[in-house]
Amino acid sequence: xxxxxxxxxxxxxxxxSLRLSCAASGRYVSNVVMGWFRQAPGKERDLVAxxxxxxxxxxxxxxxxxxxxxxxxxxxxxxxxxxxxxKPEDTAVYYCAARESISGLITPNYDYWGQGTQVTVxx
Numbered sequence: 847x848x849x850x851x852x853x854x855x856x857x858x859x860x861x862x863s864l865r866l867s868c869a870a871s872g873r874y875v876s877n878v879v880m881g882w883f884r885q886a887p888g889k890e891r892d893l894v895a896x897x898x899x900x901x902x903x904x905x906x907x908x909x910x911x912x913x914x915x916x917x918x919x920x921x922x923x924x925x926x927x928x929x930x931x932x933k934p935e936d937t938a939v940y941y942c943a944a945r946e947s948i949s950g951l952i953t954p955n956y957d958y959w960g961q962g963t964q965v966t967v968x969x
């Protein structure tokens with residue numbers, strides 16, 4: 847069983863930055879695929895970043911590429927999402943998730959989920 851706990855959400859002005867953290871227990875973050883998803887009201891839950899394997903590999907969709915950076919601290923068993931140049935359209939609940947398989951990592955079919963943290967970007 848993997849437990850995930852997000853933190854770091856909040857309210858920020860457009861152009862600002864936030865860093866989200868996801869503390870994991872039950873499995874090492876270096877041994878699973880870790881993803882950050884977001885879901886805005888009335889919209890689907892979409893992947894915004896994933897990190898997997900050693901040496902590290904990452905994935906970003908075009909919507910956040912160059913603005914968001916996912917990283918992990920193996921010693922703290924924590925994954926981070928650094929979000930820069932935030933836009934109002936980045937407003938959503940952000941979820942940390944974990945899965946065993948790399949195949950299909952861009953889909954929401956993850957095995958474990960955190961409770962989510964709200965990110966609000968004002969214009």
